[in-house]
Amino acid sequence: MSYIFPLLAALLWGVNTLVTKLASGAVGAVDISLLRWFLAAVIVAPWALPRLRRNIAVVLPNLHRFFTLGLLGSVVYQCAAYYAAHFTSATNMGVIQSLIPLITLMLSAILLRHRVTGTVVVGAIISATGVVLVISHGDVARLTTQGLNRGDALMVLGAAAFALYNLLMHKWKLKVSLVESLFMQASTASVILVPLWLAFGEGVHGTAAWGCIAFAGIGASVLAPLCWMAGISRLGAARVAGFFNLVPIVTAVLAVFALSESMSAWTAAGGTLTILGVIVAEYAARITANTRTAAEAA
Numbered sequence: 001m002s003y004i005f006p007l008l009a010a011l012l013w014g015v016n017t018l019v020t021k022l023a024s025g026a027v028g029a030v031d032i033s034l035l036r037w038f039l040a041a042v043i044v045a046p047w048a049l050p051r052l053r054r055n056i057a058v059v060l061p062n063l064h065r066f067f068t069l070g071l072l073g074s075v076v077y078q079c080a081a082y083y084a085a086h087f088t089s090a091t092n093m094g095v096i097q098s099l100i101p102l103i104t105l106m107l108s109a110i111l112l113r114h115r116v117t118g119t120v121v122v123g124a125i126i127s128a129t130g131v132v133l134v135i136s137h138g139d140v141a142r143l144t145t146q147g148l149n150r151g152d153a154l155m156v157l158g159a160a161a162f163a164l165y166n167l168l169m170h171k172w173k174l175k176v177s178l179v180e181s182l183f184m185q186a187s188t189a190s191v192i193l194v195p196l197w198l199a200f201g202e203g204v205h206g207t208a209a210w211g212c213i214a215f216a217g218i219g220a221s222v223l224a225p226l227c228w229m230a231g232i233s234r235l236g237a238a239r240v241a242g243f244f245n246l247v248p249i250v251t252a253v254l255a256v257f258a259l260s261e262s263m264s265a266w267t268a269a270g271g272t273l274t275i276l277g278v279i280v281a282e283y284a285a286r287i288t289a290n291t292r293t294a295a296e297a298a
Contacts, residue, residue: 006231006243009224014250016220017097018258019212020081021090026209028202029082032216034193035204037074039217041186048183051176058175059184065172066184067192073165074189079196080158088151089261094251095134095271096155101244102127102278103163111167123281130273138266178229186221245275 023032052059059066084093102124109116132140135152148156174181204210231240248271255261 002231002234005227005234006240007246009227009231010243010246011250012219012224012227014094014247015254016216016224017081017094017247017251018090018254019215019220020093021085021255021259023082023209023212023216024085026206027204027212028200029079030193030196030200031202031204032082032209032213033075033078034190034197034201035213036078036216036221037186037189037193039213040221041183041190043218043222044179044183044186048179051180052183055176055180059180062172062174065168065174066181067188069165069168069181070185070188071192072161072168074185075192075196076161077158077165080154080161084151084154084158086151088149088155090255090259091248091252091261091263091267091271092134092149092152093155094248094255095267095274096131096152096159097251098245098248098271098274098278099127099131099156100159100163100166102281103160104166105281107163107167108170112171117284119284120281123277123279123284125277126280127274127277130270130275130277133266133270133273136266138264178225182222182225245278248275 081093105114105116105120106124108114135149176184204213228240231243252263252267252271256263
């Protein structure tokens with residue numbers, strides 16, 4: 001029964017990629033980002049604020065860290081995804097998103113000097129091959145001459161920003177609950193986005209756009225993280241991590257039925273390779289971490 005939590009989180013995040021695509025053209029990227037995080041902050045405020053008051057000694061010295069996390073995870077990543085939706089398919093977005101765990105591993109090796117095994121490198125090569133197949137539609141020569149599609153490039157930028165966010169979350173290990181952290185990041189993101197909204201806001205057009213905002217603010221920003229953390233608390237981080245690989249699969253399947261996106265052989269093959277590479281790299285990294293922990297305990 002505990003598996004329902006990470007499964008639900010993966011489903012919500014997969015649907016959110018679809019919602020991001022649906023929202024393009026109906027609501028501006030900055031508009032939906034601001035409204036989404038403001039809504040999330042308002043929802044969790046009744047639970048977060050009393051805890052934050054009791055935990056003020058931890059919160060105040062870490063305000064700059066919450067600001068950085070809000071900037072990377074809630075502003076750069078989300079705005080990049082919303083702008084990308086204008087230029088690429090939901091399927092491509094989902095496949096590129098699946099690279100986030102792998103990019104996190106690579107950044108940890110570069111910035112934190114974590115050891116990278118040969119198997120991790122093999123996984124990275126497999127995933128990179130898959131992504132190249134997806135974004136080039138099997139025509140690698142065209143990719144070398146014309147470069148990345150603007151939407152795919154924005155998603156790569158967003159994925160890198162979110163990978164750095166994951167790395168900093170792991171490195172800093174802020175002594176606050178998920179609800180407190182979510183409120184602080186949503187609040188700081190809202191503050192950052194207000195001047196961007198004043199300068200670049202495009203408005204919200206139609207009731208469907210408000211539905212997209214509501215899902216992004218409630219489903220993807222509040223319910224999904226809470227379900228994910230509930231899964232980790234019951235099953236452990238190692239057993240839950242693999243469920244993230246379901247996100248691009250959910251996105252691709254829903255995109256075919258809901259958006260009538262075509263699923264070419266190249267897209268299917270590339271998506272499979274991308275996810276396979278991430279699984280190989282994550283498994284190798286987990287084995288290395290377990291071996292190191294056992295050695296330290298001995």
